[in-house]
Amino acid sequence: MFKLLIFYGLVHKLLIMKIGIIHPYQKCRGGGERICCYLARHLLEKGYDVTIFSDQDNVAYPEIFSKTKPMLKLPKIKSKFLNSSRFELYKLWIYPFLFDYSDMDVLIDTIGNSIIHSILNKKVKLMYFHFPPIRKFLNPYAKFPKNLYYYPKDIIDIFSLKFRRKNIEFVCNSEYTKSLIKNYYNLDAKIIRPPVDTDYFTPIKNPKEDFILLTGRIRRFKKFELALKYLKNERVILAGQINEIDYYNELKKKFPFVEFRTNVSDAELKELYQNCKAYIFTNWEEHFGIVPFEAMSCERKTIVPELCGASELIKDGENGFIVKKDFSNFKEKFNQMMNSDSNLGKIARKTVIDNISIDVFSKQFDNLLSEFI
Numbered sequence: 256m257f258k259l260l261i262f263y264g265l266v267h268k269l270l271i272m273k274i275g276i277i278h279p280y281q282k283c284r285g286g287g288e289r290i291c292c293y294l295a296r297h298l299l300e301k302g303y304d305v306t307i308f309s310d311q312d313n314v315a316y317p318e319i320f321s322k323t324k325p326m327l328k329l330p331k332i333k334s335k336f337l338n339s340s341r342f343e344l345y346k347l348w349i350y351p352f353l354f355d356y357s358d359m360d361v362l363i364d365t366i367g368n369s370i371i372h373s374i375l376n377k378k379v380k381l382m383y384f385h386f387p388p389i390r391k392f393l394n395p396y397a398k399f400p401k402n403l404y405y406y407p408k409d410i411i412d413i414f415s416l417k418f419r420r421k422n423i424e425f426v427c428n429s430e431y432t433k434s435l436i437k438n439y440y441n442l443d444a445k446i447i448r449p450p451v452d453t454d455y456f457t458p459i460k461n462p463k464e465d466f467i468l469l470t471g472r473i474r475r476f477k478k479f480e481l482a483l484k485y486l487k488n489e490r491v492i493l494a495g496q497i498n499e500i501d502y503y504n505e506l507k508k509k510f511p512f513v514e515f516r517t518n519v520s521d522a523e524l525k526e527l528y529q530n531c532k533a534y535i536f537t538n539w540e541e542h543f544g545i546v547p548f549e550a551m552s553c554e555r556k557t558i559v560p561e562l563c564g565a566s567e568l569i570k571d572g573e574n575g576f577i578v579k580k581d582f583s584n585f586k587e588k589f590n591q592m593m594n595s596d597s598n599l600g601k602i603a604r605k606t607v608i609d610n611i612s613i614d615v616f617s618k619q620f621d622n623l624l625s626e627f628i
Contacts, residue, residue, distance in 0.1 A: 283315060305326070496518060556603070
């Protein structure tokens with residue numbers, strides 16, 4: 256009987272489809288890493304054998320996995336050079352070539368940086384774009400000679416798309432990103448927006464509401480100064496990891512009234528969302544931006560700029576507020592927000608549940624992957 260059970264277990268293991276998720280950048284807790292982990296958890300819950308191809312021996316969000324965890328596989332080639340700052344510009348482009356995928360049935364690329372690898376590797380069935388992987392988005396402030404690194408990469412990516420396969424799906428996170436993908440690569444991508452854990456980001460009774468909140472990696476691309484210059488009479492908390500120390504020091508000097516919280520945990524972040532008077536999102540170039548929706552899931556009033564991916568789910572004055580990209584009408588919108596009905600927060604949370612909850616995200620991926628798995 257014991258031998259029969261072992262035999263059954265081996266046969267069952269052989270029959271289970273093996274799905275690999277390519278995301279070799281698990282040292283950073285960002286939106287792309289969160290998508291990777293939520294997708295891995297969903298596929299595990301459906302009974303698949305899931306492996307994440309990573310540059311770290313742990314996932315960025317281990318707390319997402321309460322029961323079974325995915326396998327992690329490191330690259331075949333290990334070198335300090337690959338993790339050096341000089342190599343960082345090319346890392347996500349070249350890294351997918353460094354893994355052994357031989358025992359995988361299907362691959363899903365959730366980092367979306369190496370177009371040429373996804374085209375050449377026939378096991379890749381889905382590639383998820385967070386933004387077009389070109390210099391403007393990967394490193395918009397790169398100067399000569401570093402900016403020269405990108406030109407051969409961009410040329411090879413565009414050339415490789417001439418040989419794209421029919422059995423590969425391209426996906427992105429917003430209408431805004433979809434238009435960029437169409438413009439740069441002439442690709443028609445399908446939209447699956449990043450998920451918000453609406454069971455975790457929940458409202459509380461009697462929030463403090465004594466501060467304005469901004470969050471995000473502290474780098475120039477986030478454009479925090481657009482809002483901060485109007486908030487000198489408010490208590491302001493800016494929470495996020497420092498990515499560019501020069502920009503961080505500039506903000507501290509120019510806006511001494513801002514309280515910076517760096518390296519906050521998810522629990523601390525949730526508490527900030529739940530207790531803030533309002534949440535301000537500043538980057539009108541952001542491809543999506545999950546953070547305003549985490550605040551909305553906590554029934555917080557939110558301001559986002561026009562054009563960005565986040566504004567696509569905002570109806571001005573109904574579930575949030577939209578300002579011009581230069582924030583020239585921020586005072587007007589801020590006053591409208593402060594005087595708006597408290598019911599706006601409940602509508603904001605419903606928007607998140609109906610459009611970008613984990614359940615919605617999982618069902619959309621199931622529909623897309625049904626022809627492959």
